[in-house]
Amino acid sequence: MLHEFSSLVTYNWLSLAPDSKLAAAVEFFIYDTIKIFLLLMIIIFAVSFIRSYFPPERTKKILSHKKEFIGNILAALLGIVTPFCSCSAVPLFIGFIEAGVPLGVTFSFLISSPMVNEVAVVLLWGLFGWKIAALYLGTGLFVALIGGFIIGRLKLEKWVQEYVYKIRIGEGQEIAKQVFKDRLQYAKWNTIDIVKKVWPYIIVAIGIGGFIHGYVPQDFLVKYAGPQNPFAVPIAVALGVPLYSNAAGVIPIVYALMEKGLSTGTVLAFMMAVTALSLPEMIILRKVLKVPLLAVFVGIMTVTITAVGYLFNAIL
Amino acid sequence: MEIKILGPGCANCHTMEKLAQTAVRELRIEARIEKIADLQEIMKYTMSTPGLVVNGKLKHSGKPLPSLEKVKEMIKTEG
Numbered sequence: 001m002l003h004e005f006s007s008l009v010t011y012n013w014l015s016l017a018p019d020s021k022l023a024a025a026v027e028f029f030i031y032d033t034i035k036i037f038l039l040l041m042i043i044i045f046a047v048s049f050i051r052s053y054f055p056p057e058r059t060k061k062i063l064s065h066k067k068e069f070i071g072n073i074l075a076a077l078l079g080i081v082t083p084f085c086s087c088s089a090v091p092l093f094i095g096f097i098e099a100g101v102p103l104g105v106t107f108s109f110l111i112s113s114p115m116v117n118e119v120a121v122v123l124l125w126g127l128f129g130w131k132i133a134a135l136y137l138g139t140g141l142f143v144a145l146i147g148g149f150i151i152g153r154l155k156l157e158k159w160v161q162e163y164v165y166k167i168r169i170g171e172g173q174e175i176a177k178q179v180f181k182d183r184l185q186y187a188k189w190n191t192i193d194i195v196k197k198v199w200p201y202i203i204v205a206i207g208i209g210g211f212i213h214g215y216v217p218q219d220f221l222v223k224y225a226g227p228q229n230p231f232a233v234p235i236a237v238a239l240g241v242p243l244y245s246n247a248a249g250v251i252p253i254v255y256a257l258m259e260k261g262l263s264t265g266t267v268l269a270f271m272m273a274v275t276a277l278s279l280p281e282m283i284i285l286r287k288v289l290k291v292p293l294l295a296v297f298v299g300i301m302t303v304t305i306t307a308v309g310y311l312f313n314a315i316l
Numbered sequence: 317m318e319i320k321i322l323g324p325g326c327a328n329c330h331t332m333e334k335l336a337q338t339a340v341r342e343l344r345i346e347a348r349i350e351k352i353a354d355l356q357e358i359m360k361y362t363m364s365t366p367g368l369v370v371n372g373k374l375k376h377s378g379k380p381l382p383s384l385e386k387v388k389e390m391i392k393t394e395g
Binding site: 094167169189193 | 324355356358359360362363364365378379380381383
């Protein structure tokens with residue numbers, strides 16, 4: 001049905017000549033745009049609805065005093081559904097530690113939350129198919145699990161700023177009672193909120209896709225960062241760390257890189273580095289972490305993400 | 317009336333402050349709007365920023381931000 005509609009618009013309404021490059025690009029653009037926005041709205045709505053059951057206060061309770069490993073797995077999973085804005089990283093961190101969530105488990109949450117989210121997964125799904133999306137989801141969770149687990153094992157509690165342990169959270173942090181209608185309302189608002197924020201990036205991504213598809217030579221980047229270059233993954237990760245963007249913002253770049261023939265592992269590693277590690281986030285986390293712990297965090301993440309990149313390049 | 321905006325200073329907290337200002341103006345009420353960036357102070361109320369506190373009561377926290385109508389309602393019920 002979507003295909004018919006795209007052709008209808010391209011050939012009947014816009015009356016573009018069939019078999020021309022432009023017509024093909026326009027048809028592709030219309031089809032992809034509608035498909036991705038539909039996916040995006042359905043999935044965000046569903047995730048937001050689930051999300052309404054997991055406000056940070058409840059997540060905190062679930063993770064409090066959890067055993068390592070099980071705790072890390074839960075934290076990585078909850079990271080997907082718990083609402084999170086990068087500017088609440090610090091209060092969230094303090095809240096978790098204060099409630100007795102182990103340090104490593106807290107990190108699993110902090111890693112998974114910005115990196116693995118529904119927008120990233122939907123966009124990967126819409127643009128590259130469900131396999132790549134599932135791969136990203138799986139490895140993102142894995143990276144969050146491993147990263148947090150190692151940090152927990154290293155017993156680095158002494159490198160958390162002392163004041164964090166002194167803060168006591170006030171009363172009145174009741175979880176608001178919500179009825180079914182409230183949750184639907186919340187899901188609706190959240191969907192509108194997110195789509196409003198990400199739509200320009202998606203249009204750009206799809207536009208780039210169409211453009212590059214037709215016009216830019218295929219082997220331009222491959223020569224430098226293709227499968228033959230053993231350093232492609234570390235280079236991609238090193239480039240991704242200082243860059244900051246949310247999952248939606250990085251998608252146009254990811255699309256372009258993928259279209260240019262970079263290996264999947266290299267591109268996914270790049271995307272993870274951009275979303276999970278960023279300079280602004282480091283500066284924010286510096287408020288609660290001492291430099292050695294911050295360095296360990298960045299180190300572990302860089303190594304794990306690079307390893308994941310190599311792994312996929314090897315097996316795909 | 318005392319209104320507090322909780323947030324370490326990100327874009328969302330800024331929008332929240334604007335919302336509160338507009339709400340107060342449109343409701344034509346006397347209110348002191350205070351921005352709270354101090355973490356210890358924020359943590360007394362919530363760990364999801366931005367937060368809106370009216371007369372010492374937490375009315376909203378986290379994303380997505382409430383609509384202007386919602387904010388007006390939150391302020392009115394405390395008024």
